[in-house]
Amino acid sequence: MPTMAVRSQIPTEPSPAAATATSRAVPVQPTPEPARGSQEERDLAPQGQGKDDKHDDRDRDTPKFPHPKLRLEIRDLDHPGAVKFLGAVNASTLLSDAVKNVQRLLYKSAADKHTTCPPTRSVTVILRDMGGVAYTTGTDLDPDHKEIHFSLSYIAAHIPSTPPSRLPAEITGVLTHELVHCYQWDAHGSAPGGLIEGIADWVRLNCDLSPPHWKRGNVKIDDPWDKGYQHTAYFLQFLESRYGEGTVRRINEALRSTREYEASELWVSVLGKEVEELWGEYCESISDVDGKASARELATE
Numbered sequence: 527m528p529t530m531a532v533r534s535q536i537p538t539e540p541s542p543a544a545a546t547a548t549s550r551a552v553p554v555q556p557t558p559e560p561a562r563g564s565q566e567e568r569d570l571a572p573q574g575q576g577k578d579d580k581h582d583d584r585d586r587d588t589p590k591f592p593h594p595k596l597r598l599e600i601r602d603l604d605h606p607g608a609v610k611f612l613g614a615v616n617a618s619t620l621l622s623d624a625v626k627n628v629q630r631l632l633y634k635s636a637a638d639k640h641t642t643c644p645p646t647r648s649v650t651v652i653l654r655d656m657g658g659v660a661y662t663t664g665t666d667l668d669p670d671h672k673e674i675h676f677s678l679s680y681i682a683a684h685i686p687s688t689p690p691s692r693l694p695a696e697i698t699g700v701l702t703h704e705l706v707h708c709y710q711w712d713a714h715g716s717a718p719g720g721l722i723e724g725i726a727d728w729v730r731l732n733c734d735l736s737p738p739h740w741k742r743g744n745v746k747i748d749d750p751w752d753k754g755y756q757h758t759a760y761f762l763q764f765l766e767s768r769y770g771e772g773t774v775r776r777i778n779e780a781l782r783s784t785r786e787y788e789a790s791e792l793w794v795s796v797l798g799k800e801v802e803e804l805w806g807e808y809c810e811s812i813s814d815v816d817g818k819a820s821a822r823e824l825a826t827e
C-alpha cells in the first residue's frame with residue numbers, strides 16, 4: 527500500500543516565548559452513551575421508533591470510514607493559549623467533526639470505489655509553546671499514527687486580534703487544515719508542496735472556515751499556480767467549479783497512484799490539459815469577473 531510522507535508548516539511571524547510549566551496530558555473523552563433502556567435513551571429516541579417499530583438497516587449496512595483514535599495533549603495548562611483554546615472549543619466534538627469533513631471532501635464516502643482513504647489509525651493534537659502556527663508529522667510508531675503540533679504562543683499572541691466570535695472558527699480552521707495532511711496523498715512525498723498545502727486550504731475553504739484576510743487577489747498568468755495555501759486553494763476551487771464536483775478528489779487520488787510526481791502526466795490524465803493551460807483559464811476567468819465589476823462601477827458613476 528502506498529505510504530504518505532506528510533510535511534506541513536503554516537508560516538507566520540515567530541510568536542513570543544511563554545513561560546513553561548509542568549507537562550500534563552488531557553485525554554479527549556467521548557460523550558458517554560445513555561444506558562440501554564434508560565429514560566434518557568427513550569427521550570433521545572426518534573419519534574415513531576418504539577421497540578415494536580421496524581428499523582431500516584440500510585445505514586447499518588452502509589460502509590463507513592474508519593474513525594481514528596483522537597487524543598489531545600496540552601503541555602502547559604497554565605499557558606494563556608491553553609486557557610483560550612479550552613474556553614473556545616469542545617476539542618472532542620471539533621476533532622471528530624473535522625475528521626468527518628476531511629474524509630467527506632477528499633473521499634466522498636467509504637463506498638466510493640474511485641477513491642481510497644488512507645488507514646490513519648490515530649491523531650494526537652499536541653498544544654505546546656513553539657514558533658509558527660502548526661505542523662503535522664508521522665510518529666515513530668508508524669506512518670498511520672499522526673501528530674499535529676499546534677502553537678500555544680500563536681493562540682495566545684496572534685489570535686487576540688481575532689474577534690471573540692471568530693476564535694472557534696480560527697482554531698477549527700487551523701486544525702482542519704492540519705487534519706487534511708493526515709488523510710491526503712502526496713505521490714510518495716514527490717508532489718509540489720504548494721499543491722499539498724493548497725488542497726489543505728481548499729478543504730478549509732469548503733468547510734466555511736476561511737479567515738477574513740483570505741482574498742482571491744489579482745492573480746496573473748506569470749504567477750506560480752503552486753504558490754500554496756489559499757492562493758492555490760482558490761485555483762482548485764475554480765477547477766472544481768469548471769470541471770465538476772469531485773475534481774479535487776480525482777487529483778488527490780491521482781497523487782495516491784503516482785509514485786513520482788510528473789506534472790504533465792498527472793494533470794493531463796485527470797483533466798486532459800497541462801496545468802499551465804488550466805492556470806491560464808483561471809486567470810482569464812478572474813479578469814472577466816474584474817472587468818465586469820469595473821464596468822458596473824463605471825455605469826453607476
